[in-house]
Amino acid sequence: MVIIMKVGASEAELAAVLRAVESSGFRPFINPGVERKVVAVLGEVDIDKVELVDQFGNMAGVERVQLISEPFKLSSKTYHPGPFEVNVGRVAIGGPEVVVIAGPCSVETEDQVLATARAVKEQGARLLRGGAFKPRTSPRSFQGLGERGLKLLAMAREATGLPVVTEVMDGHDLDVGCRYADMPQIGARNMQNFALLRWVGQTEQPVLLKRGPGSRVRDLLMAAEYILAEGNSQVVLCERGITTFEDAARYTTDINAVPILKGLTHLPVILDPSHATGNWAWVKPIALAGIAAGADGLIVEVHPDPQHARSDGKQSLKPDKFADLMRGVSRVARAVDREFSPVSVANG
Numbered sequence: 535m536v537i538i539m540k541v542g543a544s545e546a547e548l549a550a551v552l553r554a555v556e557s558s559g560f561r562p563f564i565n566p567g568v569e570r571k572v573v574a575v576l577g578e579v580d581i582d583k584v585e586l587v588d589q590f591g592n593m594a595g596v597e598r599v600q601l602i603s604e605p606f607k608l609s610s611k612t613y614h615p616g617p618f619e620v621n622v623g624r625v626a627i628g629g630p631e632v633v634v635i636a637g638p639c640s641v642e643t644e645d646q647v648l649a650t651a652r653a654v655k656e657q658g659a660r661l662l663r664g665g666a667f668k669p670r671t672s673p674r675s676f677q678g679l680g681e682r683g684l685k686l687l688a689m690a691r692e693a694t695g696l697p698v699v700t701e702v703m704d705g706h707d708l709d710v711g712c713r714y715a716d717m718p719q720i721g722a723r724n725m726q727n728f729a730l731l732r733w734v735g736q737t738e739q740p741v742l743l744k745r746g747p748g749s750r751v752r753d754l755l756m757a758a759e760y761i762l763a764e765g766n767s768q769v770v771l772c773e774r775g776i777t778t779f780e781d782a783a784r785y786t787t788d789i790n791a792v793p794i795l796k797g798l799t800h801l802p803v804i805l806d807p808s809h810a811t812g813n814w815a816w817v818k819p820i821a822l823a824g825i826a827a828g829a830d831g832l833i834v835e836v837h838p839d840p841q842h843a844r845s846d847g848k849q850s851l852k853p854d855k856f857a858d859l860m861r862g863v864s865r866v867a868r869a870v871d872r873e874f875s876p877v878s879v880a881n882g
């Protein structure tokens with residue numbers, strides 16, 4: 535249930551509403567809103583909801599009370615009508631601009647991460663990605679450089695000014711990661727690691743939350759709900775391909791999820807065409823489809839020498855292919871009335 539306050543409702547009216555919510559045994563969450571305040575009423579409802587709707591609806595300063603039938607409340611658009619952006623450094627995700635995050639799957643060497651960071655920045659990427667803690671199917675595969683990798687990412691940020699996105703898999707990674715990076719990423723395999731979701735929810739870092747390959751859209755929203763319920767509102771969702779019977783590609787891009795999520799939640803939605811396809815040759819067309827479908831941005835793997843990458847080389851773009859992708863993004867973004875920062879602005 536959400537209580538939508540009138541435009542210009544007073545602080546005293548809002549305080550009275552919050553008291554009433556608490557004394558009914560619920561937890562109020564306030565969305566300060568640009569125009570009007572909205573109060574989400576959270577908790578198990580075991581008394582007659584209709585009674586509560588009347589009780590709260592008749593209070594001074596309340597415009598209306600709306601029941602939200604879905605289990606996701608704080609991530610629902612009803613709770614947060616109007617524009618919403620997640621800020622990573624000076625980069626806003628979810629606004630008019632299509633934001634591209636790019637970089638290697640894994641941080642490998644200083645030269646590799648610096649060369650990639652410089653190349654993607656030159657083409658208009660706004661954030662740098664790179665994994666230092668890698669979730670690998672086999673324990674014998676490269677597990678990432680750990681803190682040394684984070685130091686290299688921080689060095690690349692120093693050199694380029696690009697804020698850094700990096701995956702964390704547990705509380706330790708999160709502690710160390712937050713010292714060096716700007717945006718922790720919860721990877722697909724950890725989408726329902728509820729302890730981890732709570733931990734990132736207790737930080738003030740913007741979070742990139744990827745959809746699990748076997749998870750439904752509503753499961754992704756409930757995972758976001760865990761982060762929001764801890765008080766961190768800065769969550770970006772990412773569609774990165776799901777498992778289906780089709781095995782011609784690594785995963786199947788659920789392009790439907792983009793407009794579906796945009797309709798259900800105020801949280802920004804981006805697409806990862808690299809993991810979704812698993813093959814560099816399909817990255818551009820699927821990335822452009824994502825932008826056309828309304829994604830707020832992309833996260834793309836780029837490597838100067840994909841053949842020798844220590845992870846995900848097959849799906850990584852060389853810098854010249856990334857440049858070609860960015861030309862396409864610029865055209866498609868304009869066609870769907872989005873902004874895309876031209877190279878000259880990104881370099882400024």
Ligand code: PEP
Binds near residue numbers: 639669723774809
């Ligand atoms: C990654 O971003 O390198 C990654 C492992 O992604 P996902 O969690 O989507 O598989």
Ligand code: MN
Binds near residue numbers: 809845
């Ligand atoms: Mn990868």
